[in-house]
Amino acid sequence: MDEVIFLEVLEGDSVQARHRLERFPVNVGRGYGNDVILDDPKVSAEHLRIERREDGTLVLRDVGSQNGTYRVEPWAQLAELELVTDTRVSVGDTVLRFRARGHPVEKTVVAAAPTAPRPRVFEQPRYFSLALQALLGASLLEGYLANYGRTDWGELTVALVVPLGITFLWAGGWSVASRIARRQFHYRTHATVAALVLLGSVVIQPLLTLVGFSLGVSGNLAWAHHVAFLSLMAWGLYWHLRYVTRWEPGRLIRVIAVVTLSFGALSRADEWLGNESFSTELGFRRSLLPPAFRLVGTEPMDDFFSDAVKVQEQVDALARDP
Amino acid sequence: MFAFILAAVLTQSPVAPAEPSPPPAPGTPKAAPAVPLSTLPPATHELFQRIEGQVAQVRIIERRSGTRSSIGSAFFVSAAGHAVTNYHVISDVVIHPEDYTAELVLKGGAEPVPVRLVDVDVVHDLAIIQTATPVQSFFDLDDREPPQGARLFAMGNPRDLGTTIVEGTYNGFIHDALYERLHFSGAINPGMSGGPTLTGEGLVVGVNVATMGNQVGFLVPVKHARALLVRALEAKDSGAQALLATVRAQLLDNQQRVTERLLGAPVPQQTLGSYRVPGRWGTFLKCWGDTPHDPEVPYTVTNYQCSSEEDIFVSSRHRTGVVAFLHQHATSQKLGALRFSALYSALFSQDPDAVEATRQDVTNYRCQSEFVDVAGLPVRAALCMRAYRKFPGLYDLVLRAATLNASTSGVDTSLTLAGFTADNGRKLARRYLEGLSWTK
Numbered sequence: 001m002d003e004v005i006f007l008e009v010l011e012g013d014s015v016q017a018r019h020r021l022e023r024f025p026v027n028v029g030r031g032y033g034n035d036v037i038l039d040d041p042k043v044s045a046e047h048l049r050i051e052r053r054e055d056g057t058l059v060l061r062d063v064g065s066q067n068g069t070y071r072v073e074p075w076a077q078l079a080e081l082e083l084v085t086d087t088r089v090s091v092g093d094t095v096l097r098f099r100a101r102g103h104p105v106e107k108t109v110v111a112a113a114p115t116a117p118r119p120r121v122f123e124q125p126r127y128f129s130l131a132l133q134a135l136l137g138a139s140l141l142e143g144y145l146a147n148y149g150r151t152d153w154g155e156l157t158v159a160l161v162v163p164l165g166i167t168f169l170w171a172g173g174w175s176v177a178s179r180i181a182r183r184q185f186h187y188r189t190h191a192t193v194a195a196l197v198l199l200g201s202v203v204i205q206p207l208l209t210l211v212g213f214s215l216g217v218s219g220n221l222a223w224a225h226h227v228a229f230l231s232l233m234a235w236g237l238y239w240h241l242r243y244v245t246r247w248e249p250g251r252l253i254r255v256i257a258v259v260t261l262s263f264g265a266l267s268r269a270d271e272w273l274g275n276e277s278f279s280t281e282l283g284f285r286r287s288l289l290p291p292a293f294r295l296v297g298t299e300p301m302d303d304f305f306s307d308a309v310k311v312q313e314q315v316d317a318l319a320r321d322p
Numbered sequence: 323m324f325a326f327i328l329a330a331v332l333t334q335s336p337v338a339p340a341e342p343s344p345p346p347a348p349g350t351p352k353a354a355p356a357v358p359l360s361t362l363p364p365a366t367h368e369l370f371q372r373i374e375g376q377v378a379q380v381r382i383i384e385r386r387s388g389t390r391s392s393i394g395s396a397f398f399v400s401a402a403g404h405a406v407t408n409y410h411v412i413s414d415v416v417i418h419p420e421d422y423t424a425e426l427v428l429k430g431g432a433e434p435v436p437v438r439l440v441d442v443d444v445v446h447d448l449a450i451i452q453t454a455t456p457v458q459s460f461f462d463l464d465d466r467e468p469p470q471g472a473r474l475f476a477m478g479n480p481r482d483l484g485t486t487i488v489e490g491t492y493n494g495f496i497h498d499a500l501y502e503r504l505h506f507s508g509a510i511n512p513g514m515s516g517g518p519t520l521t522g523e524g525l526v527v528g529v530n531v532a533t534m535g536n537q538v539g540f541l542v543p544v545k546h547a548r549a550l551l552v553r554a555l556e557a558k559d560s561g562a563q564a565l566l567a568t569v570r571a572q573l574l575d576n577q578q579r580v581t582e583r584l585l586g587a588p589v590p591q592q593t594l595g596s597y598r599v600p601g602r603w604g605t606f607l608k609c610w611g612d613t614p615h616d617p618e619v620p621y622t623v624t625n626y627q628c629s630s631e632e633d634i635f636v637s638s639r640h641r642t643g644v645v646a647f648l649h650q651h652a653t654s655q656k657l658g659a660l661r662f663s664a665l666y667s668a669l670f671s672q673d674p675d676a677v678e679a680t681r682q683d684v685t686n687y688r689c690q691s692e693f694v695d696v697a698g699l700p701v702r703a704a705l706c707m708r709a710y711r712k713f714p715g716l717y718d719l720v721l722r723a724a725t726l727n728a729s730t731s732g733v734d735t736s737l738t739l740a741g742f743t744a745d746n747g748r749k750l751a752r753r754y755l756e757g758l759s760w761t762k
Contacts, residue, residue, distance in 0.1 A: 148665035278681035290659035298695035318685035319709035
């Protein structure tokens with residue numbers, strides 16, 4: 001073994017502390033008289049000693065510890081052990097590893113983006129305030145337009161407070177995840193993303209209503225609503241997870257695509273399998289907008305009532321089904 | 323909105339079992355001696371004694387439990403054991419012949435005798451059943467209308483209490499009814515369905531069919547029972563399939579009659595704001611209207627609705643033969659165009675009361691909706707249909723339409739037609755939609 005070796009205190013697979021050993025003998029234990037101090041209650045005050053023999057080999061010797069010293073592979077209690085590189089030894093609840101200076105390390109990982117780091121949009125403070133303002137504005141407008149009764153100030157206040165509260169709670173959850181995984185909260189960034197996702201969910205319905213009415217779509221656009229919701233969910237997940245995991249964007253996108261598509265498929269599985277439950281509901285688009293929003297022309301009554309034959313065919317087909 | 327008054331159907335099903343009264347405790351004195359016969363109105367007890375044996379209780383037996391699932395009344399009309407009852411009493415036997423049978427409990431409480439279902443008249447809610455053995459006495463179905471105010475006696479088995487006679491007065495035909503009914507002012511109760519209502523001489527005037535409570539009862543005129551009996555007497559053996567076909571043919575005939583009646587008359591115009599809408603299209607329609615006045619809301623909505631307020635009983639959870647429509651005129655001086663459209667969308671989202679039906683009776687609705695040009699008036703219209711499963715060729719149809727010519731006023735309208743052919747439904751819906759116009 002080399003002249004200089006390293007004693008590494010392990011925690012799981014990672015190294016918690018690393019000590020460079022140059023002068024021998026080295027005493028290891030819990031007491032302050034040692035060269036290497038281990039804060040492990042099951043380690044004796046004077047636990048073991050590492051000595052250099054005359055032929056240069058390093059020898060680890062238990063100096064009468066209470067709980068003993070163990071070789072890890074194969075597991076055996078020891079009184080004396082010749083150290084080679086990568087030897088692991090267990091004392092109390094602590095695992096020690098010895099490595100020589102010449103121990104080989106793995107190749108440097110090549111970085112994916114060898115460009116200068118650029119500030120991300122969602123990290124900038126002004127985007128946070130812009131997103132929040134847009135969300136509150138949209139929510140307030142929606143609350144005002146959807147209420148055709150007397151102006152209800154309480155309801156308008158709720159339209160402001162609820163999205164605000166959801167944004168902050170939501171961002172809180174994600175920042176805790178960021179903190180755990182990446183040791184940084186990224187609170188503002190998560191709040192920006194949350195505000196944008198909420199803005200999207202507030203805007204989807206009116207947008208679809210506008211498209212459906214203007215173009216005179218006959219169906220209820222449930223599929224469009226579903227697709228829009230899934231895309232919004234995928235987008236939000238992507239940006240939140242960018243600040244939680246260290247995955248490459250490509251991998252993240254693949255994972256989110258799989259998650260989103262399976263979620264979307266499962267939530268619509270019942271319909272796709274043709275399991276329509278009995279209902280007396282009339283399924284057509286109910287949302288009406290002012291006449292000025294209509295872009296398509298009207299059709300003559302003859303066409304409307306001759307098209308009704310198709311409806312008759314549809315229900316006849318249903319009636320034939322058992 | 324007014325409360326929709328539905329005549330309760332008079333079969334008794336086990337919804338609210340009456341508390342059985344405890345037997346009299348031993349030691350309580352015997353009931354007071356019978357009232358001297360001379361104090362009763364003349365002849366009622368004699369009438370009762372004379373005809374009691376001609377009225378029987380109908381029991382519908384569910385095969386798996388082997389016990390009755392509902393009860394009604396019936397009365398004999400031929401020596402061969404033919405008896406008249408209501409269609410709604412024995413509808414389970416028609417619709418689910420594999421699950422239900424019928425039997426009669428005759429006077430004296432002997433073993434119930436099984437009966438065969440011979441023929442039905444679903445539109446007038448009548449049916450003819452027949453026992454295997456002949457009977458000694460039966461009613462003659464004489465068609466003579468008594469004068470209004472005549473004293474009548476309804477018979478039947480109310481709430482399974484045994485054969486009962488109830489006094490009341492005759493009040494003539496119901497005016498402007500889609501399905502002919504007589505008005506009997508007397509207490510008719512569940513279980514008396516299918517029993518006869520008689521004059522003091524024992525002539526049948528009608529068949530007990532429904533009540534609105536508070537002594538307002540309804541009878542089917544006896545002429546329909548006689549017509550059905552004539553048909554039943556010459557009928558060959560009728561299987562379950564043939565009965566369903568009969569019901570279907572009767573429903574088809576009835577909808578044709580109603581369609582011709584409606585198409586034969588021009589659609590009257592009713593003014594609502596600056597719009598004209600279909601008014602009381604037939605005399606059988608009852609129309610009601612109201613404008614809720616609430617100074618707090620920045621808009622007004624005026625309702626105008628018409629309905630036949632009658633339907634045909636097909637089974638306990640399936641009705642048909644309904645014509646009903648509702649207009650809602652919304653207008654506002656205070657709301658902007660977008661907020662008005664939110665109100666208008668909310669009105670357009672409210673569907674009229676659904677005609678009762680279950681998964682076994684009808685399919686789900688299918689709809690198409692378009693912008694339609696109604697003589698220059700742009701309208702968002704939706705036409706929805708559902709098909710009857712047991713009676714192919716019959717449909718329920720709902721037409722919904724909302725005018726789109728002004729940004730802060732409009733009429734939202736809906737038409738419900740239950741039990742029509744697709745062609746007749748479309749013709750009626752088209753005529754109805756053509757009745758919509760703008761007057762400025």
